[in-house]
Amino acid sequence: MSPAPQHRLYGFAAEFASAADLYHAAEKVRDKGFRRWDVHSPYPIHGMDDAMGLGRSRVSLFSLLGAATGLSLAFLMICLAGDDHGIVRAIMGNFNYPIIVAGKTPFDIEPSVPIFFELTILLTAFGTVFGLLALGRIPQLHHPMFNWDRFDRVTDDGFFIAIRADDALFDEAETRQFLESIGGTGVSRVEED
């Protein structure tokens, strides 16, 4: 890392020896009052959301939206295909063609259950993935953290904390000292490019 200041500072990052150290350090960063910071680890650490003071993930809201869309879509589709109602005809025009098989009623709930179920599941999955991408800011192929030479090990066995320079409490000298005081090693400047 060159200390040349032609690049804007992204923040300071430090490495920790183990998941336990990272967990306790994260609690201290949280208690200090930092807001714009993150923990990086090779696997999700149990309880880290609390240690960081994050709330519950809202991905499941997107799942619920997907589920509602899927169920409504299935219902609408079967109604459209099975009913010769005036409203349906208005929407579908000549494309509507109710199929009467074996003299059964045009719409029945029981044989529609598999379709309701499968489309609900399918759109729940889409909603969940969309939620993950939107809330997790994925895909983001480049990120300043990748400029840090130690960061390769985040997907191997490295445990890191990064505090961003745009945090209200950030101060170059103090934050560096703080990261060292909570057990961080190799505290480094991480720069944007």
Added chain:
Amino acid sequence: MADGTAIPTHPEAHLVARQPLVLNRRPMAWITDHVARIVEDKSKMWWWIATLIAGSIAALVPIQLVYLVSTGVGVWGLNHPVGWAWDITNFVFWIGIGHAGTLISAILFLTRQRWRTSINRSAEAMTIFAVICAGIFPAFHVGRLWMVWFLAPAPNANVIWPNFKSPLLWDVFAVSTYFTVSLIFWYIGLIPDFATIRDRAKDPIRKFIYGLLAVGWRGSNRQWSHYEKAYLVLAGISTPLVLSVHSVVSFDFATSVIPGWHTTIFPPYFVAGAIFGGFAMVLTLLIPCRWLFGLQDLVTTKHIDNMCKIVLLTGTIVGYAYMMELFIAWYSGNPYEWHAFLRNRIADPYIIGPAAGVPPAPYWWAYWSMMFCNVIVPQFFWFKPCRQNAWLALILVMGPNIGMWFERFVIIVTSLHRDFMPGAWGHFVPTINDILLFSGTIGLFVFLFLLFVRFFPMITMFEVKAVLPEADPHHHPAPRPDAGHNAGAIQADVRSILGARDAKAKGGRA
């Protein structure tokens, strides 16, 4: 704890201690290295040979399909009265195999079975490849492939909608949903491990490709938090989904009025059979893989043992279902149903059959192969040596692998070939095209799996790391030399506290 720092325990404590999920106390870097190296090293000679052979067999699939489409579906041996034969047998066989992958990735996740972590990736890959093989058959058995889009509920100029009351259409929805959700689930699971390959890559092209696949993953806890929630939701929806898929497949048969098909036991019986056959296939793939790649510390004997137990459990459920189906065929008093079982399946062709003036049914051997492979063979897994010896287990699971194919063949062909009218009775013989296409799908399945183990991380590294003891943030590293004394002191403390509490409780009551 051989280093002498152990807390004094009962001499037989090891008998009840849980076996660790990763043997030999491997550190995280070891796991990363051993799994990622499979993708990074040069391909081994056996891999080239195996891939070449499997790829050549897989080439039969396009060849046979071109021949089928250009000639007509009559190149298969099916005809009246056996209108469904190997095509639907193979479809149900392959789709059933997929079920074990989803069971491992979703149901074992929800039930917190931590041993699933080292086998779920390859089992999910197996699911995807099995569903690809399965999808070929229903798509092409329609004969006129260019009309297959009529299955989709798309408004079209012929003003024809699909019949939403038909189980065949439910199948279209169930199987396509199953494939899509399995693929999503698999890919979401792969993202952090693709990032590992990206971060280890020296070659810029490799780094770029795996970087794209890893979608910029950087192990941030703000991402992990959403990731875990998404994974939980996907596991939650995959669980009913996997149970529904084979239930819907069984409706193809159960909602008809053919004797031998028209049975309410089919949905649970098909689901149990699917999990049974699927676990057999997981074992078939993983036992050689763990040996070839030296992954015995990750896919341990305990994993093999657990999977054998699931094969035993589901195999016994399947055996029960066979017996119950047979019993109800007799107990229902329905002569057609009983005929389908006694004459067409059990088919004692040489004793009661001729005596009753019935010509011997030709498929009795298929029924008894099924019974032997699916009911008798898995019972060996009651014995521990059969579960602990991986190679013995590999031989035994060939039973379910073969038996589950015969099960579908028996259900489909024996029921159809002799139904209500003796004048319409017939016989099914597969043609060479039936045989070559099915062989081709086996080749395709193995070929895709070989590509998978070579280019994708075949073990979920990040999940295996998460089940290591040191992964727990409340884990305390190696005990200090005086831990023994401490433990003694703590025990003494506990005893005195408990004693005081007991004394207090007694005093309170007095």
